[in-house]
Amino acid sequence: MMAVGPSRGSPCLTGPDGGRRLKVLLVYPDFEISLEHGTRRFVGVEQGGWYSEGLASLSAVLKREGHKVSLYHLVRPPEKREFVARIREEEPDLIGFSSLTRSFPSSVDMAAWTKAERDIPIVMGGYHATHVPEDVVAVPQIDAVCRGEGEYPLLELIGRLEESQPFHDVPGLWVRTADGIVRNGPGGILEDPDKMPMPDYGLFDFSKLQASKIRTAIVLLSRGCPYSCTYCPNKRTRQFYGKSRPPIRFPSPEVSIARLEHLREVFPDVRYINFRDDILPWQGGWLDRFAHLYVSRINLPFNCNFRANLLTPRIVKTLKEMGCYQVFFGVESGNDRIRGEVLNRHMTREQIVAAFEACHSAGIATVAYNMIGLPFEDRGCILDTIKLNAEIKAGVSLNPAYHPFPGTDLFDVAVAEGFVPRGFDYREDRYLEQPTLSLVDLRFALKYFKTFVRLYRRAYSKPPGPARDRHIRFLDGLYLSPGLPRRALTGLADWRDRLLGWTKGALLARAPRVYLFLRDRLRGVRTRRAEAA
CATH class of the missing domain: 3.80.30.20 (tm_1862 like domain)
Known part of the structure; x- marks a missing residue:
């Protein structure tokens, strides 16, 4: 069973109102492992490095309430030892996985590694959790499934954890309990986007994002x-x-x-x-x-x-x-x-x-x-x-x-x-x-x-x-x-495609500005500065 409140030894924070604040680790498996159709032979890994607006919004909402949020941005499949070492370093009170369908099997492995190390509550959200929740809730290491937009459900979940209260009835969550799975209906949403906090762009290291190279x-x-x-x-x-x-x-x-x-x-x-x-x-x-x-x-x-x-x-x-x-x-x-x-x-x-x-x-x-x-x-x-x-x-x-x-x-x-x-x-x-x-x-x-x-x-x-x-x-x-x-x-x-892929990858990795120059010339892109000149 999950830990109902923060794990012992976790570095809880104190909010402006004097209440305890939790440390949340968002895990973002931003890569795709490809297996060959039929044979399931390993083909390769498409490494990521992409910004996620959903995670930036979640982080902004949680930080506005005084919680500490960090991101484990995985652009390639981690080794078990590497992943567990990061969990030990972070010492989170709650782990939130954001998973697409292609990355779901890898997320399952990482959830199992986490539970073997520490009894930390784990919630999974994202596309796969929203639309194939039975897949996710069948994983014993996952304590809660967040369906749909996660800001309000996650805030309420954290509020319950802060008070060491059960959270089986939080709207927007499917929750594992001793008596089985509680399948709650939709949670609240942020109806007026103008009232949302600015996305937490600082959650990401922009210098390492793929788009930043160009x-x-x-x-x-x-x-x-x-x-x-x-x-x-x-x-x-x-x-x-x-x-x-x-x-x-x-x-x-x-x-x-x-x-x-x-x-x-x-x-x-x-x-x-x-x-x-x-x-x-x-x-x-x-x-x-x-x-x-x-x-x-x-x-x-x-x-x-x-x-x-x-x-x-x-x-x-x-x-x-x-x-x-x-x-x-x-x-x-x-x-x-x-x-x-x-x-x-x-x-x-x-x-x-x-x-x-x-x-x-x-x-x-x-x-x-x-x-x-x-x-x-x-x-x-x-x-x-x-x-x-x-x-x-x-x-x-x-x-x-x-x-x-x-x-x-x-x-x-x-x-x-x-x-x-x-x-x-x-x-x-x-x-x-x-x-x-x-x-x-x-x-x-x-x-x-x-x-x-x-x-x-x-x-x-x-x-x-x-x-x-x-x-x-x-x-x-x-x-x-x-x-x-x-x-x-x-x-x-x-x-032919292997050669072209290698050439493009080499340009992006070693000479991104050359790649950008060639791309702009091929697409006819002119910056405002060039037009002014």
Whole structure:
């Protein structure tokens, strides 16, 4: 059983009101271990080094109440001895794990190492805890599961621990007790983002973050998303809270700018902003007010996400005037049936094309997000995505494989169809096994997606007429041909990608400014300083 109050010997603090204050250690497994599909052979580790807005917000709220918070930011899998030594050094009263699905197995190992060392209460939150809580609560070393936003549940949990009171009924938590698991409903939320404390940017060592190597700051202003794409958990998050929480919340333009100014104080070397919001707020005059303040007080080039069917010429003009150099769009699939019926992304092909054309006309670079290997896809569906990417002339076309994540509608569809088992090792690069698309076809598409996009762009650049039509028909036949040696060509592409990956990694590690210079020239990014000169 867990310790109900602080562990003996833990360095409790005293708050302004004379009450005891606890020491909280946030553990952030920021890496991905990859195992090969099917064989579960070790493939490698993708090291992290990324800022987390959620952890910065948690820390700020806890520190405002006088608690001491530290971060164990793991950018690679730790050795047991290394991890236990850090726990001994910190001597926390409470440990909070933030876990994504891919890092969940590693978090389980670390929770077991912790309990073997000291009887410290452990709570786990994050995506996996929110949407697959039964997975998490089944781990005996985890005392509580935090579902949804963690600020209020964690504050109440700590309050109970301070008073050595039971916390089995804290809203937002599933709690392990001697009588079994208590599954509480949703906890409270911070309804007015303007009343939240500034994110605790100082929790992170910005000098060691991946984005900092290219002098970029990751920023997330909003919470939530009003859309219900089947591969995303946003719909189920809204269902979890019901009508008690607005579908999307964002601070006022004035508070948003204050946050950015605070960020520049912590990270004065920042030269670029990467807005990670699903969609920058655009309604009710928010974007216009924010744009005016951004230009006058921040004035840094930035990139952002946007939804193609929401983009208007006025929004494009505003983004350009603010200094936006790149917009990311979720295309996902070029097949109308897959995009609409399977993914629940109701936007037309014409809207997607128009959004990219509007950005190109304004001189804003574009990135297209796509997924390969979606449920019910075949070669023809993937070819539709290739051809749409050629038509929109995206500056960058990203084409990762679709990985089925539990806690989403699309995962349940894949399980029901027998494309994926309900339970598997989340570290595995799991692809769907479906009759319409073999793994050989899938791997070939992943490796040669960009090659065929370039080939079709050349064909589309020709004047309309018989020669252009013959060129397109030839490419169609080539891609769809059953005689194409896909397995051998995929092997060649593997060698190519290893070389390119090594080159990019070496530049980032040894000459990040050279990498940044080359990236800016390729994307056409100009800083305000360069424009003034």
